[in-house]
Amino acid sequence: MAGCTPENWSLQDLSSALQDMHKDHKKIVVPMFQRGSGRWGKEQEKTFIDSLIKGYPVGTMLFYKTVEDNQETYILVDGLQRGNCIRKYMTNPTEFFYDSNISDEFCKNILTIVKSDNEEDYQTIRNLLTAFIKEQKTFKNLQYFNPAKEIAETFGAGYDCIGDLIIIITEFFEKRQDLYDRIASTIIPVIVYSGEEETLPEIFDRINSKGTPLDKYEIYAAAWPVNEKYTISNASIVEYVIAKYDAFTNDGYKIHGYNREDMRASKKVNAFEYLFGLSKYLVEKYEILGFNKNLSSDTVNPLAYELVNACLNDSDKIKTLYVRLRDIELDVLEVALCKAIEFVNNAISIVTKFKGNSRNANKIFHSKYQILSMISTTFKEMYVDGDFSAIAPTWNDKKNIIARNLVHFYVYDILTNYWSEGGTGKIHAAAKPNRYMNEISSRAWMVALDSFFEKSMLRAEKKNIANPKSEEFVFLNCIYLKTFTAMDQLSIEKFDVEHIAPKEQMRKLIDACDGEGLPISCIANLCYLPEYVNRSKGDKNFYQDKKYLLHVKLKDVETKYSFTEQEDMDWMDMPYEKNDFPVLKDYYTDYCTKRFEKIKHLFCESLGIEYEDIIDEEPKIVQKVVVPSNDKQQNKKAKFADKCIIRLAQELNTELIKVGRSTYISNDGNKGYVITTSKAYKQGNREKYWFAYRRNPLADLGNCKEKYVVYGCKDENTLICLPVDEIEKSIDRLNLSTDEDGEVTHWHMVFFKDNAGVVTWMMSKPEIEEISVAKYLV
Known part of the structure; x- marks a missing residue:
């Protein structure tokens, strides 16, 4: 008794x-x-x-x-x-x-x-x-x-x-x-x-x-039958169990009923021991399951308990999971489980194995419950009616759909932080019905991507710059799927995550404006760069370092890595002063918004997602700009620079042919125009407009007899059409920016407009003077 x-x-x-x-x-x-x-x-x-x-x-x-x-x-x-x-x-x-x-x-x-x-x-x-x-x-x-x-x-x-x-x-x-x-x-x-x-x-x-x-898994160790043994083939699992008990014996304890050599020879373990060892085995074998790899040898890793329960049950029944295992051949279950893991691993490997940032080669982007959900739902589609020895006959019809949807949901869930809350309950909910059999709509993608961008724009960084997070790495991996070749993936080339507008330079600009901070690590300001390219550039952007440009083909960087053009970065060369932070913030926000729109298209193209604009898509500029009709609705959809060229064509009453990104020539080839635009910024009771005058775009105008730079000020209603000759006559009176070798990169063109509509051009040398440009207004 x-x-x-x-x-x-x-x-x-x-x-x-x-x-x-x-x-x-x-x-x-x-x-x-x-x-x-x-x-x-x-x-x-x-x-x-x-x-x-x-x-x-x-x-x-x-x-x-x-x-x-x-x-x-x-x-x-x-x-x-x-x-x-x-x-x-x-x-x-x-x-x-x-x-x-x-x-x-x-x-x-x-x-x-x-x-x-x-x-x-x-x-x-x-x-x-x-x-x-x-x-x-x-x-x-x-x-x-x-x-x-x-x-x-x-x-x-x-x-x-x-x-x-x-x-x-x-x-x-x-x-x-x-x-x-x-x-x-x-x-x-x-x-x-x-x-x-x-x-x-x-x-x-x-x-x-x-x-x-005590955690619940240690309680299961006591509650599950101790002497109900199963013979298994996986010697590694047995060794993990032996290591658990050896941790006690090495501390001088005696383990009741434990004999190391008997266990090693017979390979007999109880249900709890099997799942204990299986957890250790899986986290070492599969990188995508590498959670809590550094636990001590006698500490429970719950991964296999949760995964096997999700595969065998429709709800959280871990406490009685050992009952389900009684009627299952564990070796067969283990093989089936590994096949499901490997299918998921292969499906998402285009993202997880993508050769992006070299310093995150073994980084796990996903949460444990996200990957367990994907594996368990796949397992249930591969094996039905409790037969784990043969693939289900319906699998061949489903596997391609599931493989495509798995990678989509993998990325979508990370970008939206879907698995940040909830655990095993969400795993079972995803399986009833199988969440991964359904395609994510293009509209849902657009909302998710825009929300992801807006969230990254909420940062205010200055001294402490955020390191890229899992969602940023995943997004970057996706946009480069089309531009990175197979050779890139196989090469020994190392890559960095680079800030296109460099961190140090952004700090200096924010300090110059006395600003509180900007989202410097916004996803739109990040790209992958080959390590040797990135390190040679230092803290300058692609267009500022002439020595850097001697060693790389800028066009290759622009088309393969940065997806930018020189004009996208003009705002970095402005002469910002103490009260100009709103101007800097406006320019930086505009730059990020435009670049994200580019990489969002690349993202969708890489993953085969149908791109869908939440608002009406703006029409692309065709090679010829013809004198348009007075269709106000059509003109309303055009971009700022396009509106400026359309109005110019109207005023000149001629066709303008596009010959470069921002350059046009008249139909007879005699006149050439460079189009540039600026937002309006308040300075006192006047509006201020800032532009960079560069000589490079003039090369597009070839042998035109007359060359002009057209400055769009706030909107197409204020156009200043300055002859290049007039600009060159006054060039010594303008402030300028130079590179580290002292070569001029551009001159500063500053205009003001008062409440009466009077527009002036500011000369800075030898003393400040404003000159009327009334005769050059279109």
Whole structure:
């Protein structure tokens, strides 16, 4: 008949029995369902020993008494962490000595001997004595000459005081030894249970499921049948289980019912042990499952418990999962599981294995529950009716659809943070019906992408620049799928994530404007660059560093990596002043918005997503710009620069032929125009417009007899059509920007417009002067 008997054990006896050295030939062993021996942290152990020192109650231990080979053996059912901590203290009490154990009064007495009265030296005394005692294993029979000598030398007190120091230090540590002896003889109540051994797991479950910090998987270890064994083929799984128990035996414990060589030879494990080892096996074998790889050998990784439950059940039934495993051949299940994992891995590898940033080669972008959801739903489509030995006949019709949708959902869920909340419940919801059998609509993609961009634009960075997050890496990986060739993927080339508008230069611009910060790491400002290209450029953008341009083909960088043109970055060369932060922010936001629109198209093209504008799409400019009709609705849809050229064509009453990105010539070839635009910025009660005058675009105008730069100010209603000759005549009166070699990159063209509509052109040298441009207004 089952029953409980109280016994009194001293802490010394308890420690000895745990080490198989008890004077009455008693020994304590650990059951195979126990949790990891290292679960308590240093602070918990410190608190427990402090409770012993202060005489606080520390609870009871629960043993199950049996007799093995004529020796009384106690199975430790409850109290392993306390027992482990007691054993540590009894074998090495100095490990639990801290400088806080040394009182101010003791330090004061030491300082009196060395003739010092500085209270700041208290900590020096504590540090010296704590360091000394930590090197010992006991407080008993120690020699204190060396620490006394070190204290005397530290305070320059000479050697005459060493004898007095030895006396006071010896007295102090003898009191610690007396304290140790008192604790060693302290009695801790023990309850000894007698009854059927098979009931122990249930008892352990009931004790540890009532508010103690055991995790649920350790409770399952106790609640699941311990002696119900399965023979498996995977030797690696067996070794992980052996490593779990060896962690106990290496700490000096005996594991009840455990024989390493028998387990290795028979490959027999129970359900809990199998899933314990399977978790360790899967996280090492598959990078996409590499969660919590650095857990200690005796700590449960829940991955396989959750994955197998998701594959076999329609809801969270991990507590009784072992019942489902009884009727399944585990080797067959394992093979089927690996096939599902490998299918998902192959489907999403175009994103996860993409050769992007070299320093994130092994980075996992997804959450654990996201990938478990994808694997478990795939598993259920591959195998039906509990037959895991053969692929379902419907699989061939579904696998291509699922493979395409898996990569889409993989990216979509990461960009939208779908798995940031919820866990196993979401896994099962995704399978009823299979979420990954449905295509994501183009409209949903557009909303997700725009939300992703808007979220990244909410940052205000200045000193601390955010590192790219998983969603940024995933997005970048996708947009380069079409531009990175197979050779790029196979080459030894390394890549960096680069800020197109470089971080250091952006910091300087923000400082110059006295601004609070901008979203410098916005997704629209990021790109991949070959490492040698990126590092040679330094903190300049692609168009500012002439030396850099000697080593790379700018066109290749623009078309393959940055997806920018020089005019996109003109705003970085403006002469920003203290109150110009709104101008900088406006320009930067405009640049990010335009570039994101480009890379959004690339993203959709790479993944085969139908691009859909949330608003009416703006028409593309054709090669010829003909004098348009007065169709206001059609003109309303055009972009700012396009509206300017349309109005110019109207006013000139002629066709204009596009010959470059922003250059046009008249139909007869006699006149050429460079079109550039600026938003309006308030300066006092006037509007200010800023432009960069560059000579490079003039090359597109060839042999035109007359060449003009047309400045669009805020909208197409204010056009300044300046002859190039007039600009060149005044070139020495304009502020300019140069590169590091002193070569001019561009000149600053600044115009003002007052409330009366008067437009002036500002000359900066030799002194500021404004010149009317009324005769050049279109």
